[in-house]
Amino acid sequence: MSDKKQFMFLNRRAPYGTIYAWESLEVVLIAAAFEQAVSLAFIDDGVYQLVTGQDTTGIGMKNFSPTYKTLGDYEVRHMYVDKDSLEARGLSVDDLVVVPWEDWETEETVDNIVEVVDSAKLAELLEESDVVFSF
Amino acid sequence: MSDKKQFMFLNRRAPYGTIYAWESLEVVLIAAAFEQAVSLAFIDDGVYQLVTGQDTTGIGMKNFSPTYKTLGDYEVRHMYVDKDSLEARGLSVDDLVVVPWEDWETEETVDNIVEVVDSAKLAELLEESDVVFSF
Amino acid sequence: MKFAIQVNEGPYQHQASDSAYQFTKAALEKGHECFRVFFYHDGVLNGTRLTTPPQDDRNIVNNWVELAEKYDLDLVVCVAAAQRRGIVDEGEAERNGKDATNIAPRFRISGLGQLIEAAIQCDKLVVFGD
Amino acid sequence: MKFAIQVNEGPYQHQASDSAYQFTKAALEKGHECFRVFFYHDGVLNGTRLTTPPQDDRNIVNNWVELAEKYDLDLVVCVAAAQRRGIVDEGEAERNGKDATNIAPRFRISGLGQLIEAAIQCDKLVVFGD
Amino acid sequence: MSDLHTVNKSPFEKNSLDTCLRLSKAGSSILLYEDGVYAALAGTSASEKITGALADRKVYVLEPDFRARGLKADRLIEGVEMVDYAGFVDLVDACSKVQAWV
């Protein structure tokens, strides 16, 4: 039995209005160093974190959104987006960032680890995780 | 023209889950010293602030609810409760604190300044106020 | 226009402090008068000089301090809210037996009456919060 | 059961700190092991010794300190979150050129790795927040 | 063993309970605490959410939070169980993990 745990990071807040999105991302980056199986779920307003074209120059806050694109380099293997949340907001996967992934050892590559899933699937994924981090 | 301003304190949060209800009450008590016309509005979860029988012994927090009963002594003349909010929560005025009021000079008395009002009336009252305090 | 600002949230956790700062700055640049910025609830946490935000991000406390210096702004931290949350100046440290202070320059600690007075004196009160 | 606690909000503004404290206390009294309490986001504000809450109310910071003394609890404040919000110990004061510290006894400042480690080591992670 | 879901937000103010109910599985448990306890009351515009959940999930309410807010046990939705902090600990102990819908 592997002693890797399945970590799920639950993202349910819009960026900038509160700091949860950003500080949650900081935890994900650190988690990479611990060699666990890391997945992220974007639910409710959390789906807005992945919207492309964020430009914070007018509000004087740091634009941390470019970091999402690099999560594949930080041992993140899955980024699940809640279908219901996306649709309620009139968004599609085309509005969201693309996150490529590559396994340096096996050279296996994935073009985009951002995946839209329905409620049943998401409930399943949450239940299968060993630890759920909420921010 | 009087230089009294019509102050309206907007209460939209449940007690204890956050401190807004309590710290809002502290402002109201201070406002009394400034001899303005002070009204309070209880809307959304703010109506829960007035529910009787609060008992915080199990959570170790101070029970500040007895203060509401005394607001008539602090120059508060009106406590408006939003009808829609009350009904959505299955509450009636019988579940709420009674706040008597007396004008020490004219000896005019009011048995209960807690008054349930509908949306149209509340919108009117908000518009007629000079300053709205939000917490 | 003579206006007063109320800030209900601390820096970084919510955008409220940023919005309040940007609004105040824009109003002052347009020539309006800001009678007072009143920090209430967690808003009092805007008034600490001990923050060290990341170098590539804004420094909200310093933003307030610089704006106060430029326009002689009155930045008032509510004393009751500050006591609950550990914002302390010399006087408060002495009164409450604390061995350190953390209040930022240009901020002062005072009572809730300062909020009521601001609301009476000003044409408009603008509240920023969660 | 070996458990870890994550606290995302500061004391007083939200009930999260109180709930986390009551839960931790109840679990310890039942004989469970608390591996670590990790304070993140505004949760780091639980770790200041400068608060003076009203005499007739609970003192949340002291509650944590007393629990830590009784059960040798590991109270960890996230360094990145603490820097943004002005929670400072001796080491941080020196590194960031601050002239005061405000960390409460029994709290220590450390990195986010401490949260990840706690999640790996423990049977359960319980998160309290807004 | 199944998961314990915790909800601390009022169902009238925020969408946390809705999302918890949508993404929690049959057989799991839900603990309502802090302002989340308001969802446990019968006769409100939110009551149906909990009565619906009770069909295939267990629902608990934290009594100290319930009483703090002046709520009465006779208003509790039938089937919702009261627990104290020790009971909260037991729920965490018994579950496979906690999902906090903060």
Place this chain on the structure above:
Amino acid sequence: MSDLHTVNKSPFEKNSLDTCLRLSKAGSSILLYEDGVYAALAGTSASEKITGALADRKVYVLEPDFRARGLKADRLIEGVEMVDYAGFVDLVDACSKVQAWV
């Protein structure tokens, strides 16, 4: 002169916009800022709230907050006006008072 209502919360997460719309009068103005800007988008499950309000109220959205969140002007509900912080100040200047639905 009429009132300016400010809303800084997402219509998908909190009930602030609903209450603002219920209690703001015809002729008043509404400014959406911070996470409130999401309400200004066409084609969402919340769009009807703003299109309804536009019948008798003016609705503004704070452009710096709108752009920060990666939102595009071509998704804006027709009739909603963009303002910057200076425009926010002008709205406050022009109104009789501000009602903040924080």
